[in-house]
Amino acid sequence: MKKTENYMLLEIPSRSANESFSRSAVAAFAARLDPTMEELGDIKTAVSEAVTNCIVHAYPNEIGVIQIKCKILSGNVLDISIKDHGCGIEDLSKAMRPLYTTGSDERSGMGFTIMESFMTSLKVTSKVGKGTTVHMKRKIVDRGEKR
């Protein structure tokens, strides 16, 4: 088990104006790991995808609560979990397929594919009627290793 060195909890209503705030907040929290611009961009993108999923899919007709929990684990690992208490996902493997979307044509169906390829690990758990949790980790390369 990796040691938690720091953490933060953030709770926001599922309003689209909070997409920008939530990814920036996670990026600010991750800053002490001294990530590169690319690592920071990857993290912000993955968070943006997960939060947007909550807004568009978990709470399609209401404003619900989104909980974002970030931890810094020993070994320079950023651990992010994004949880909603929305409608849940019936068929996870289908939802995670590239280009699959139940959203309007304003959505590309690439959200999970991007989270998966931009982060070190991705785990999604969901229960219909209960909600969904997206758990992602990203190893931040140590500054010494970078230079």
Add this chain to the structure above:
Amino acid sequence: MTSFVQGRRLTIALTGEIDHHRAAEVMQTIGQKIAEYLPKVCVLDFRDVTFMDSSGIAVVIRAHRRMHELDGTVLLRNIPPQPWKVLHAAGVERIAEVERSVPV
């Protein structure tokens, strides 16, 4: 968003953060400008895009569809590294020409 027309080439400069919150507005602006100028080539300039998630992919797909109806094409240029990583992950090169002059 500013735009200019040279012959049948319409250039639209995208700005700021392109996410789900802004996607509808960006799509609408691009759609209106294409309808107004009926270009052969629609250039989307990403120079001033500071962040983009998969919502930007949907924006490009929509522009591609509109231009395809007009027998025209979409050209993406000046894409900074972060938006490029997202566009490339989606294989955007299959539906739009890409001109990259911003160094990675």
